[in-house]
Amino acid sequence: MSKKVLVSGGAGYIGSHVTVELMAAGYEVVVADNLSNCDLTCFEGVKKITGRDDIPFYQIDCCDYVSVDKVFTEHKIDAVIHFAAFKAVGESVSEPIKYYSNNLVSFLNILEAAKNHGGCNVLFSSSATVYGEAKDLPVTEQTPRMPAMSPYGNTKTMCEDILRDVVYATSTQDAVIKGIALRYFNPIGAHPSALIGELPRGVPNNLVPYITQTAIGKRECLSIFGNDYPTEDGTCLRDFIDVTDLAKAHVAAVARMFEGRMKKGYEIFNVGTGRPVSVYELVTKFEQVSGVKLDYKFVARREGDVMALWADPTFANRELGWKAERTIEETLASAWAWEKHLAE
Ligand code: WQD
Numbered sequence: 001m002s003k004k005v006l007v008s009g010g011a012g013y014i015g016s017h018v019t020v021e022l023m024a025a026g027y028e029v030v031v032a033d034n035l036s037n038c039d040l041t042c043f044e045g046v047k048k049i050t051g052r053d054d055i056p057f058y059q060i061d062c063c064d065y066v067s068v069d070k071v072f073t074e075h076k077i078d079a080v081i082h083f084a085a086f087k088a089v090g091e092s093v094s095e096p097i098k099y100y101s102n103n104l105v106s107f108l109n110i111l112e113a114a115k116n117h118g119g120c121n122v123l124f125s126s127s128a129t130v131y132g133e134a135k136d137l138p139v140t141e142q143t144p145r146m147p148a149m150s151p152y153g154n155t156k157t158m159c160e161d162i163l164r165d166v167v168y169a170t171s172t173q174d175a176v177i178k179g180i181a182l183r184y185f186n187p188i189g190a191h192p193s194a195l196i197g198e199l200p201r202g203v204p205n206n207l208v209p210y211i212t213q214t215a216i217g218k219r220e221c222l223s224i225f226g227n228d229y230p231t232e233d234g235t236c237l238r239d240f241i242d243v244t245d246l247a248k249a250h251v252a253a254v255a256r257m258f259e260g261r262m263k264k265g266y267e268i269f270n271v272g273t274g275r276p277v278s279v280y281e282l283v284t285k286f287e288q289v290s291g292v293k294l295d296y297k298f299v300a301r302r303e304g305d306v307m308a309l310w311a312d313p314t315f316a317n318r319e320l321g322w323k324a325e326r327t328i329e330e331t332l333a334s335a336w337a338w339e340k341h342l343a344e
Pocket of ligand 1: 087089127128129185186187205206207208222224225226236237238279302305
């Protein structure tokens with residue numbers, strides 16, 4: 001019988017891509033999402049891509065324990081991939097209570113339900129934001145975490161520690177929980193079918209949706225935050241990773257858990273390409289790929305941005321047997337195809 005994976009936040013950007021890849025790998029998937037930051041567009045897209053109309057979907061808030069417990073009662077869950085969280089860095093600074101309560105309580109409920117239902121594997125979606133402004137680049141999993149720059153970032157650090165502690169405690173108990181935290185760098189792009197992708201509400205905070213919305217005419221002009229950084233072209237450097245490549249890392253991680261290949265009860269992997277790309281380079285490549293001349297201007301640095309951050313993905317490459325494969329051009333073309341699909 002195939003293993004069953006609960007994807008919390010499975011109707012969102014990364015969750016929907018992960019659902020597709022899990023199903024392609026033969027897993028059964030149960031999706032839970034409160035639709036607070038998305039609608040059903042991507043879930044409908046997932047159904048089209050997979051050709052499956054019967055994916056169990058729970059419109060629940062993971063902050064409500066009773067609802068989470070019901071999912072575990074109705075399904076024998078072998079692994080949970082937890083995405084259900086708020087993710088706007090700036091908003092988290094002005095609304096810390098909202099971020100701490102949502103992001104921590106929802107994860108605690110998942111862990112508690114997992115424990116109460118006999119234990120299972122838990123994969124937490126963490127972020128490279130835990131490295132802050134790293135001194136040595138690229139960052140490995142041993143690079144020390146830095147104090148978080150925002151409450152959002154802090155919830156990622158805190159949830160990593162919660163998972164580590166729960167794994168440790170349950171290792172000697174009846175209901176064992178094993179955990180993996182994947183630290184994502186900058187996920188971008190959309191599924192090659194253009195049926196699912198990033199769907200920001202309001203003005204996008206992240207670079208690529210801002211670029212594609214400017215190209216399609218929804219935004220007047222892209223602001224590039226800072227061209228006076230001590231980098232080659234003066235703009236920030238990031239490790240942009242294709243969302244499908246990222247999704248495949250989740251499949252590799254759950255397979256590692258199911259096949260008993262974990263070397264410790266709690267493991268951490270960097271999920272990046274190892275390739276630094278500057279903001280300006282990305283803008284230029286987008287223009288080449290799309291054939292659209294972008295309106296952009298250089299403005300002051302954005303508060304809280306680090307100058308440069310990219311991954312050393314060697315550990316994930318070796319241990320997960322996974323590697324980011326798509327070129328930045330392919331990924332930008334997919335983001336553009338998705339934006340055009342939305343405009344149809
Ligand atoms: C990338 C670069 C901006 C928008 C954030 C979170 C992180 C993670 C991913 C999210 C930066 C520049 C951006 C714009 C610009 N988690 N930029 N103009 O900040 O690296 O990471 O998203 O859930 O935790 O912090 O990503 O896409 O916002 O910015 O010049 O309109 O693009 O200054 O250098 P970031 P980003």
